[in-house]
Amino acid sequence: MEDLSRKSDFANLADVSHSQRAVPVGAALLPESTPLIARIERGIAMRYTLIEDGRRQVEALVYPGDLCGLTSVLHGPGASYYEALTPVILSSFDPADLRQPAINGPDRDTALLWLMTRELTRLSGWLASVGQxxxxxxxxxxxxxxxxxxxxxxxxxxxxxxxxxxxxxxxxxxxxxxxxxxxxxxxxxxxxxxxxxxxxxxxxxxxxxxxxxxx
CATH class of the missing domain: 1.10.10.10 (Winged helix-like DNA-binding domain superfamily/Winged helix DNA-binding domain)
Structure with a gap:
């Protein structure tokens, strides 16, 4: 697990990265119209959900190495939103490219599963703080x-x-x-x-x- 955790920052996604772009403070990290996965290369952001009346529930802090957009790719736009809290540098990926075999490092499906499990663990702590x-x-x-x-x-x-x-x-x-x-x-x-x-x-x-x- 330790070896996988060192590699699961998705350094092996460099071969399928489409572009890098800068996102200013306060701007959305991902477009709402096109499903996209991105990795934070530099900077800090937050993930949040909006209630119908406009209230906001922050769900997670997003740091370098974290992936953004998995929920939107799986469940459609609007599942979660991302906002830059500092200037952010993003690498963008076409979700379809993640299905291609990795050139180096662990199988991408395995790494994705590891990242999602880690995120679930963090979300458990977040939920305990909100609820208890x-x-x-x-x-x-x-x-x-x-x-x-x-x-x-x-x-x-x-x-x-x-x-x-x-x-x-x-x-x-x-x-x-x-x-x-x-x-x-x-x-x-x-x-x-x-x-x-x-x-x-x-x-x-x-x-x-x-x-x-x-x-």
Whole structure:
């Protein structure tokens, strides 16, 4: 599994990559009209679902190496939406090309299954935070999750991780109001658990933050 996890960033998709393109902050990563799979090469985005009245549920944070568009390819446009939270570089792939034999690395179906299983594991943690963690625990978990995702792809610099998440994004991730989110972030900051400034977060004690997140 460890060997597969190192290869499942889909470096072996370079032979079927159609193009790379830059996506500015706030723009959609994928077109709604054409099913497309893309890989994040650089930057951070979010995946979300819209409720009929316009409310938004953030479902996942998307980091380099993650694939976007699998649900849209399988279930049609509108299953999920993606928005760039920082400038993003994407590699795009025609879904049909993923059925071609891989030149190097693991079988693509196997790697896709691994990625989908990993995403399901992350979604389980996300669901627990929305459904069971209180505001303190949920926001501590969100900060811890962002730190761990950044650490996994080498984005920790000078003891800080990227944190390009507006408070509305945090609120929409956890089903909280913006006012409650603001007050809770300030309370956890005043407790010395973390400090957010300049689009980055610094954590005073990872074990303390994990305890605060009920992890």
């Amino acid at each position: 963690r209180n505001a303190n625990e949920g926001i501590a978990w969100f900060v811890m999750h962002a730190w761990e995702r950044a650490e996994a792809v080498g984005l920790i610099e000078k003891d800080s991780a990227p944190f390009p998440f507006a408070q509305q994004v945090v609120a929409d991730s956890l089903g909280l109001s913006l006012v409650h989110t603001n007050k809770t972030i300030r309370r956890l900051r005043d407790q010395g658990l973390f400090r957010i400034s300049g689009g980055r977060v610094r954590i005073s004690s990872l074990p303390a933050l994990r305890r605060a997140a009920a992890l």
